[in-house]
Amino acid sequence: xxxxxxxxxxxxxxxxxxxxxxxxxxxxxxxxxxxxxxxxxxxxxxxxxxxxxxxxxxxxxxxxxxxxxxxxxxxxxxxxxxxxxxxxxxxxxxxxxxxxxxxxxxxxxxxxxxxxxxxxxxxxxxxxxxxxxxxxxxxxxxxxxxxxxxxxxxxxxxxxxxxxxxxxxxxxxxxxxxxxxxxxxxxxxxxxxxxxxxxxxxxxxxxxxxxxxxxxxxxxxxxxxxxxxxxxxxxxxxxxxxxxxxxxxxxxxxxxxxxxxxxxxxxxxxxxxxxxxxxxxxxxxxxxxxxxxxxxxxxxxxxxxxxxxxxxxxxxxxxxxxxxxxxxxxxxxxxxxxxxxxxxxxxxxxxxxxxxxxxxxxxxxxxxxxxxxxxxxxxxxxxxxxxxxxxxxxxxxxxxx
Numbered sequence: 001x002x003x004x005x006x007x008x009x010x011x012x013x014x015x016x017x018x019x020x021x022x023x024x025x026x027x028x029x030x031x032x033x034x035x036x037x038x039x040x041x042x043x044x045x046x047x048x049x050x051x052x053x054x055x056x057x058x059x060x061x062x063x064x065x066x067x068x069x070x071x072x073x074x075x076x077x078x079x080x081x082x083x084x085x086x087x088x089x090x091x092x093x094x095x096x097x098x099x100x101x102x103x104x105x106x107x108x109x110x111x112x113x114x115x116x117x118x119x120x121x122x123x124x125x126x127x128x129x130x131x132x133x134x135x136x137x138x139x140x141x142x143x144x145x146x147x148x149x150x151x152x153x154x155x156x157x158x159x160x161x162x163x164x165x166x167x168x169x170x171x172x173x174x175x176x177x178x179x180x181x182x183x184x185x186x187x188x189x190x191x192x193x194x195x196x197x198x199x200x201x202x203x204x205x206x207x208x209x210x211x212x213x214x215x216x217x218x219x220x221x222x223x224x225x226x227x228x229x230x231x232x233x234x235x236x237x238x239x240x241x242x243x244x245x246x247x248x249x250x251x252x253x254x255x256x257x258x259x260x261x262x263x264x265x266x267x268x269x270x271x272x273x274x275x276x277x278x279x280x281x282x283x284x285x286x287x288x289x290x291x292x293x294x295x296x297x298x299x300x301x302x303x304x305x306x307x308x309x310x311x312x313x314x315x316x317x318x319x320x321x322x323x324x325x326x327x328x329x330x331x332x333x334x335x336x337x338x339x340x341x342x343x344x345x346x347x348x349x350x351x352x353x354x355x356x357x358x359x360x361x362x363x364x365x366x367x368x369x370x371x372x373x374x375x376x377x378x379x380x381x382x383x384x385x386x387x388x389x390x391x392x393x394x395x396x397x398x399x400x401x
Contacts, residue, residue: 012388016336018378019194028266035262037243040218042231043265045245048201050272051186055168055178057203059210062260062268063217066165066187069200070098072258073183074133076212077159079104083132088118089344089362090369091137095163096345096355099135106355107131108346110362114304115139116317116372120148126361127156134160138167138177140340140374141192141282141312142305146172146180161185168192169279171310178203183213188264192279192312193271195264217258220251281379282313285386289316289375292390298397300326303372315340316377320393322400323373329396335389338374 032043044062052060063069079085081103087095089108096106110122116139123134134153136144146162153160164170164177165187171177178184183206188199204210214223224246234243260268290302299321305311317340320326330337344365346357359366375389 011334012385013334014336014376014381014385014389015378016338016374016376017190018380019190019196020380021196022270025196025267025270028270029263032263032266035243036240037262038240039259039261040244040247041262042228042243043262043269044260045226045228045231047260047265047269047272050269051201052203054272054275055176055184055203057176057179057184058205059207060201060203061210061213061217062265063200063202063258064260065198065258066163066185066189066200067094067098068217068258069185069187069202070094070135070161070163071101072213072216073161073185073202074098074102074104074135075216076209077133077161077182079133082130084128084130086118086123086126086131086134086136087345088137088139089346089357089365090116090341091139091163091345092165092341093345093348095135095137096351099133100351100354104132105130106345106351108344108351108355108357108362110364111139111368113364113368115142115144115306115309116303116365116368117142117144118149119145120152123149124152131156131158134158135163136160136181137163137165138170140303140315140317141166141170142303143167143170143172143177143309143311145306145308150181159183165191166314167312169275169310170312173308179205182206183209188268192282192314193268193275195260195268195271197264199260199264199268201260215251215253216255218247218255219249219257220253220255221247221249222252223247278379279312281381282316282377283311285377285381286311286313286316288383288386289318289377289390292387293318293393296390296394298394300373300393300397313377315374317372317374319368319371320373321371321397323371326393326396327373330389330392333392335392336376339369339372340374342369344369
């Protein structure tokens with residue numbers, strides 16, 4: 001459990017996030033240092049297979065960041081210069097950054113007020129003959145309504161990339177996100193699990209796309225098929241090269257070096273084993289927040305939870321009256337609250353200048369952007385800390401009466 005600290009003034013400090021570094025993680029890091037294989041080895045081999053099994057996808061590939069993951073995903077589904085790519089207006093920069101980096105045009109779409117996710121309708125409103133792909137985000141950990149989106153995408157022959165950076169372990173109608181669209185994209189830096197550094201991954205059920213993403217991220221070198229017995233037959237135990245994946249070092253396309261190192265893969269494997277328990281803790285605290293906020297009778301409303309969704313609650317997000325003043329008040333009382341994300345993509349300088357978009361095209365995203373507030377949630381939170389947060393929220397509003 002988290003340690004509660006107090007200042008001399010009696011203010012409780014409540015973190016928005018927490019990463020727990022256990023003895024098991026420390027030992028795994030030291031073991032990997034002694035192993036001498038620092039990338040492209042046994043830990044990566046197992047982590048990719050365990051992640052694929054977890055999300056129930058045929059393939060997964062570990063990469064050095066969520067940004068790299070989205071880059072290889074976009075390239076693998078064929079995003080090219082001049083294409084239009086539909087992206088939500090309210091998500092992290094990378095969803096627009098990658099299409100723009102590839103010379104494509106990000107087309108910013110509105111979202112629904114209930115979950116802050118795009119829908120088939122908000123995406124369809126921005127379709128054009130130049131639309132070539134969809135990049136959506138399962139916002140805050142709540143899955144988007146995927147069946148209508150995938151039906152619309154198939155009708156128009158559009159590949160879909162689902163960004164699951166907030167949503168590792170979330171489910172849509174009993175299906176894990178990351179195995180529903182053409183490619184799933186994950187960020188692993190400080191999310192539902194942490195690799196204690198920068199990290200990302202992609203998942204897919206397509207062998208063709210998996211191979212293309214492997215090539216893009218490994219210098220264009222094809223992997224030689226192996227099984228786990230390969231690592232038991234390494235002839236030079238202390239050689240950094242001997243325990244690495246065998247690769248055909250004769251490129252079949254131009255590629256990059258975007259692989260995830262062995263130490264974060266080892267850490268990720270440990271986190272993955274605890275993920276379901278951690279996500280259930282997040283859901284418990286979301287329920288507790290909801291109950292306490294209702295009892296407090298304050299103008300703060302959690303976003304909706306759809307009956308078909310299993311939320312992973314990377315972020316616990318509410319809509320609050322006088323949001324900015326409340327955020328400042330809570331910070332002064334030791335509560336780490338944030339806005340995800342403070343500026344909408346079409347209103348960031350680069351996209352405003354190069355891809356101007358009328359605010360009338362994303363009115364719901366604009367209203368949410370004025371109202372949403374992220375309250376602290378992580379697996380090591382305590383009931384006492386949640387009660388303190390809600391107590392300070394109530395204090396703020398009661399002082400206005």
